[in-house]
Amino acid sequence: MAYLEIRNLKKQFGNTRVLHGIDFSMEKGEVVAVIGSSGGGKTTFLRCLNFLEMANEGTIDFADGFRFDAAKTYKSKEIREMRLKMGLVFQSFNLFPQYTALENVYIPLFLRSKERIKASLPFGKERRAAIKAAGDGDMQRAEALLQEVGLADKMGNYPCQLSGGQQQRVAIARALAQDPAVLCFDEPTSALDPELTGEVLRVISELKNKGRTMLVVTHEMEFARNVADRVIFFADGLIEEEGTPEQIFCSPKSPKTASFLKH
């Protein structure tokens, strides 16, 4: 049983079919790069995995035995729980501008701790103490994560006071905070100036060395070649080809892959 297993995932918007039945699985600790020309459905794929879009058909099996089945309906609380199994880093960072880097990481984390405590303890002194302790723990975790992405000295800065690369690193720390099983990236460096892409890609490689399972949609072919364990090529809502970086980049089997890589 794979760490994450997706079967026959389909998505359409109105009459536009975008994903035509994706079969895909990942092992723990694996880093998979997703490449493909624009409009191929890569973003939609990640959004379905994070339940920002609801797939029309198919199943997603998580390592903890949980199964999402598009044929079933879920309550909003269940959807929120499913979302926490996955993390998503956006192309445009989407940090909360009114909060500091540290608050951006801490607040979402603490909200969930608070919810868990409220569900398990009755109103009263004990609960308040538990919330306070969780808050302290979450704060330490947020600080440690920002340190991990190399922003120990920028914790008190607001997003508008950070470069794009720094903002994206905060977004990575924020997504990591709740320890998702799989961290997804949607073109994490596409909105960055070329000289800033390096620092973000470096953070992702470091996360790989620490054993993170990651699914990275990217146009950085160098990165896909050097960092990914496996590359999948997306075309017209299907996985056209997948393999090791050598297979994909040196001897692609599909003519579509070959033609994409020539450009």
Add this chain to the structure above:
Amino acid sequence: MNFWDISVKLLDGFGITCLLFILTLVFSLPLGLIISFGSMSKFKPLSWLCRTVVWIIRGTPLMLQLFVVFYVPGMLFGVRLFTGDDGRFLAALVAFVINYACYFSEIFRGGIESIPKGQYEAAQVLGMTARETFFTVIMMQVVKRILAPISNEVITLVKDTSLARVIAVGEIFFVNEMDFLSRGLVWPLFYIAVFFLVFVGVLTLLFGWCEKKLSYYKV
């Protein structure tokens, strides 16, 4: 009539003006938020209803609305909802609250809709509830964006309170007008202007301070 007498009278009317102003804000801001949620509702009949009400209220003169609130219940149903001085004040308050709630609702709606989708999505993937998303992520960004148009409306409200005199609410004009006109006194009119100018000046400073408080970040 000397300066002192006139000051006392003006202050008396000004008290009513202030009360009308404050109570209108207290009720119309939350009501405006509710109407804006109604206008943005995915439930079409509700959003249609809210938008129609807003269109009617914004499309007709406030003075007309004052008359309607004050006289129409009596004329149509034979019940006099608003009697006495308090009744007149209440009628004016109701009209102002409805009118301003509609204006505010459009400002809120514009503000809420101007927040990029990515903010909601970021909150969602972090497992936040719709409520948490609105209160911890969206609301303060909306406040920052709408502060300038809200301050415009609030300043307009200060001056619109004088319309309440058309249903004989004892605000600053109503209590004093007859007196001055019959005596041929001109300067009290300028004196009234001073009250408004000071009031608006204080509000302008207050909003300037809020804007400064919120300028610690850029979007």
